[in-house]
Every structure is written in C-alpha cells, then in structure tokens.
Amino acid sequence: xxxxxxxxxxxxxxxxxxxxxxxxxxxxxxxxxxxxxxxxxxxxxxxxxxxxxxxxxxxxxxxxxxxxxxxxxxxxxxxxxxxxxxxxxxxxxxxxxxxxxxxxxxxxxxxxxxxxxxxxxxxxxxxxxxxxxxxxxxxxxxxxxxxxxxxxxxxxxxxxxxxxxxxxxxxxxxxxxxxxxxxxxxxxxxxxxxxxxxxxxxxxxxxxxxxxxxxxxxxxxxxxxxxxxxxxxxxxxxxxxxxxxxxxxxxxxxxxxxxxxxxxxxxxxx
Numbered sequence: 001x002x003x004x005x006x007x008x009x010x011x012x013x014x015x016x017x018x019x020x021x022x023x024x025x026x027x028x029x030x031x032x033x034x035x036x037x038x039x040x041x042x043x044x045x046x047x048x049x050x051x052x053x054x055x056x057x058x059x060x061x062x063x064x065x066x067x068x069x070x071x072x073x074x075x076x077x078x079x080x081x082x083x084x085x086x087x088x089x090x091x092x093x094x095x096x097x098x099x100x101x102x103x104x105x106x107x108x109x110x111x112x113x114x115x116x117x118x119x120x121x122x123x124x125x126x127x128x129x130x131x132x133x134x135x136x137x138x139x140x141x142x143x144x145x146x147x148x149x150x151x152x153x154x155x156x157x158x159x160x161x162x163x164x165x166x167x168x169x170x171x172x173x174x175x176x177x178x179x180x181x182x183x184x185x186x187x188x189x190x191x192x193x194x195x196x197x198x199x200x201x202x203x204x205x206x207x208x209x210x211x212x213x214x215x216x217x218x219x220x221x222x223x224x225x226x227x228x229x230x231x232x233x234x235x236x237x238x239x240x241x242x243x244x245x246x247x248x249x250x251x252x253x254x255x256x257x258x259x260x261x262x263x264x265x266x267x268x269x270x
Contacts, residue, residue, distance in 0.1 A: 021227075021267060025100065025257040029070045034063065034096065042095040045086035047237050055092065055236035056085020062094030062234070070096070070252040074119040074234040076243035091243055093119065095233025098257075101127070103227040103265035104196040106258040107137075108189060111232075112251040115183040117142040117154040118243035119234055121250045123190055127228035132171075135224035136164040137205055139190050145239050146176040154241035156183040161192075161207040161215045163222045173222045175207075175215040187253055196225040198263030226266045230257060 027038060034041065045057030061083045062073040074093040075083065085092030102125070113121035124138040143158030145151055159179045164172040182188055189210050197203035203223040207215045217223060234250050236243060 021103070021265070022259050022261050024259065025098065025102070026254070028068065028254040029065045029252065030068050031065060034065050034070070038099060039096045040099055042097060042231075042233065047235070049238060052238045053091075054088065056088040056090060058093045058095040058233055058235055059083060059085055060094070062092065063096060068253070070232070072096075072232070072234045072250045072252070074114055074236070074243075074248045074250070076116070076118055076245040076248065078244065078246045080246075091236035093234035093236060095231055095235065097126070097229040097231045099229075101227035101229055101267065102257050102259060103225070103267065104194050104260040104262040106191065106193050106256075106260070107230060108191045108256045108258075109139075109232065110187050110189050110253040110255075112185065112187050113141050113156070113182055114234055114248040114250045115156070115185070116243070116245055116248045117156050117241040118236075118245065119248045120237055120240050122231070122233055122235070124231050125194070125224070125228035126231055127224070127226045132166045132168065133226075134164050134166050134171075135226040135228055136162070136172075137192060137194055137224060137228075138162040138164075139192065139207065141179075141182055142240060143176045143179075145241075146174060149176075151239050151241055154239075157181055159209065159214070163205050163217045163219075163224065165222055165224055171222060173217055173219060175217075177214055179209050179214065187251075194224070195260065196223070196262045196264035196266075201262065203264065225264050227268070230255075 041060045072094040127135040140160040142154040144155035162174040191208040
C-alpha cells in the first residue's frame with residue numbers, strides 16, 4: 001500500500017497518542033515538592049447540599065511533599081488556623097489529580113489514611129460530561145455509613161467501593177465492606193483493576209485491600225469506559241461522622257498506574 005504524506009502524518013499521530021496512553025505512571029514523592037508536570041493541586045468545593053452540614057472544599061495549602069510522602073491535611077470543626085477554605089475554614093481538605101487521563105488498568109496506592117471517621121480519605125478516577133455520563137471508580141474510607149446505617153455509624157474498619165457511569169440509580173453500585181483496622185498507623189495497599197473489556201475479556205472492576213480481593217462489579221451498565229484523571233484526597237462529605245478534631249493527615253508513600261490498553265477504552269482525542 002502506498003502511503004500519502006497526510007496518511008503518514010495521521011499514522012504517526014496515532015502511534016504517538018497510543019504510546020502516551022500505554023505508558024506506566026509511578027510517583028514515590030521523593031522530590032522536594034509535588035511534580036506539577038504530573039499533578040494538579042485542586043482548589044475547589046463540591047458536595048454541599050442545602051439544609052445539610054457543609055464543607056470548605058479542598059485547598060492547595062493542605063497539600064505538600066515531605067520526606068518521601070505526599071501529605072494531605074484535613075481540618076475538622078475545631079480548626080482555628082490560618083488556612084482559608086471556601087465559605088468556611090473548617091471541614092476543609094486537600095486533593096490532587098493527575099494531569100494525564102487513564103483508562104483500563106491497575107491502580108495502586110500505598111498509604112496511611114486519616115485516622116478519624118470524620119474525614120474522608122479517598123482514591124478515585126473521575127471523568128464528567130453530564131449527570132448521565134459520569135464515569136468514576138472509588139475507594140472511600142470510612143465506610144459502614146450506607147443504608148441501613150448512617151453518618152454516626154461511620155467506621156474506619158470499613159471501606160466503600162463504587163462504580164459509576166452516571167448518577168441515575170441504575171448507573172452506579174456501591175459496596176460497603178469490612179476491611180479490618182485501616183487506622184493502625186501502618187501503610188496499606190489500595191488497588192483496583194479496571195477492565196473496559198475486549199475480545200474474550202468482560203467489563204469489570206475488582207477492588208483489593210492489602211492484596212485481598214474485597215469486591216467485584218461485572219455489571220456493564222455500571223463499569224466506566226472513558227479515560228479519567230486519577231485523584232487522591234481528603235474531604236468532608238455529609239455522610240461521614242462528625243469532624244470533632246482540629247487536624248488529621250493522610251500519607252501517601254507511592255502510587256502506580258499500569259495501563260491495560262483494552263479495546264473498549266475511550267479517550268477524548270479519539
């Protein structure tokens with residue numbers, strides 16, 4: 001086949017684009033500061049609902065790198081320090097997200113989560129176009145606060161694992177499960193494996209805690225396929241325990257993302 005100049009250019013673009021999608025990602029936070037070529041520090045607020053307890057969002061001053069750890073700080077209701085949040089300085093956390101988007105793959109985080117059930121420690125993928133196209137996979141701690149339980153039942157021995165393709169009641173699924181003591185001062189490994197599917201492989205997400213399989217979701221209507229940014233953060237939603245403390249901290253030792261490059265991956269540049 002004779003390849004024209006324009007066809008050759010498109011071919012090269014395709015190779016470069018797919019090479020970028022296939023590259024592994026790893027960060028052990030051994031520098032003096034966060035690598036801003038790889039990460040964006042969030043400065044925003046979400047999740048406030050009229051008539052319910054509010055939060056002050058996530059702010060850059062609650063994120064730093066020290067001694068080989070990413071440290072994300074959370075300020076509870078007793079906080080009286082200088083860091084300003086959105087509309088309030090209490091119930092304010094921090095978060096970062098990858099600049100690059102990832103689709104199917106293995107996502108691993110070695111971390112010590114916040115040791116209080118009044119602050120949410122989370123690792124998640126997120127891509128949003130509208131409420132019907134909201135692609136997300138979550139690890140959230142504490143758990144034990146989903147129906148029939150409530151916020152006062154929040155427990156760091158439990159974790160939430162969720163898949164979303166949209167916010168409709170049939171588009172997402174949450175598992176609330178016993179993990180054991182996550183707030184023991186030790187690092188633990190949080191991992192999920194996301195399959196968008198291809199020939200001979202079903203769409204599914206599997207969640208692991210310290211290499212033990214905790215939950216799986218094989219419902220295709222709830223498994224994302226669009227590439228997403230990967231987030232790590234501490235924030236204060238309405239469904240967790242009271243934040244009766246001044247400060248808490250989450251420590252991340254390292255993160256690794258290994259792309260699977262499955263046929264049903266969807267990227268915005270496709």
